[in-house]
Amino acid sequence: MMLLVDGGEAVADAPVPRTGGVPLVPEGFVWPDCRECGDPLQFLAQLPLDPGAVAVFFCQNDPGMCDDWDATAGANRAYVFRGPLSAAAVPAEGETLLGAVTALRPHPAGTPATEPVLGRLGGEPDWIQGDETPDCPSCATRMTFTAELEEGADFATSANFGGGRGYVFHCHPCGEAAFLWQR
Template identity: 45%
Template sequence: MQTTLMIYDGTAPADSDVPRTGGVPLAPAGFEWPMCDSCCGGPLQFFAHLPVEDGVLSVFVCQNEPGACEFWDATAGANRVCLFFREGLRPVAVPETGVTLLPATSAIRTHVVTLDPEVNDDHAEVAPDAYDLARSGWKRGPEETFGKQREVLGSLGGSPSYLEDDRLPTCPSCTGAMEFAAHLEEGISARTAMNLGGQLGYVFICRACREGAFLTD
């Protein structure tokens, strides 16, 4: 049982094509900054740039009036996930008004955690959650006693942690089931944090339609 954790790795250039939270989005020519369709109508805040196997995921979430716009809902219009091809991406012009950027850009490195299912309690009523176990056990070195869970910014691939089936999003284009792409955690400090309302974020994509979705638990 493997989980690919995303680990905080210091700062990164704001326009770098590396896994990161914050900074400015990279997008194809002609891309227009997404706006909130839920309540406020303002520009969404750019959360994360996540290179994946067949492109780049850009995650946007409304932060203009936290709690007013339903950014936790995949269909409310207060968030956006874009799946771009890697070719021809360039930094996007940032709107002059609204809450658009995080205060800091945080680099991400990946770390694969392999868990032995045999060490878990076979009599547990609920099957062990791979992401939860990997995050709770994260340490910089085997000699350390205490974990450093705040360094974990989420994970790539795998399955959505403890998300009920009735909340799994469907593709707005083909209405098919969407593929889970990533977890997102708020971050290690107020300066670097993505405001998720203290919840875990989930990113989904439909590769065939190049559509994305975001929600929190």
């Protein structure tokens, strides 16, 4: 398990773990829309996954109206990306990007960090309300915990988890990912 600490500002399409900016995606990627309101989802984070990366999106078009906390309601999406990746085309409308880009620097767990902790990679989820580990939509197997995300250090870089935290999961064999949050 590794902590993810605030690594400072980053370039919008930097190939590093980060919150905000523009997702790095494979050719042909189509920006996801919320299945509840129909508007484009907001890009939240890009995290490392061996091999590849996980990109996380959730609906912030009318906060509180879409079930963006639920892994299966359609108001959030997570994707496993492998292979050559490049910056996505960002929709012109909707709440699609965070106000700033923050690098997430891995830091060994169990050692003091001087920077704010913004999440962690690996280990087990630290549930707030109870275990909600999703099943893979392709094979129905319980997904593997990938990362936990805190809201952020300031308003411009924060995800709106209602004071809670986000959880990212993936299914390695199927290449599926899921995201949910609790408060």
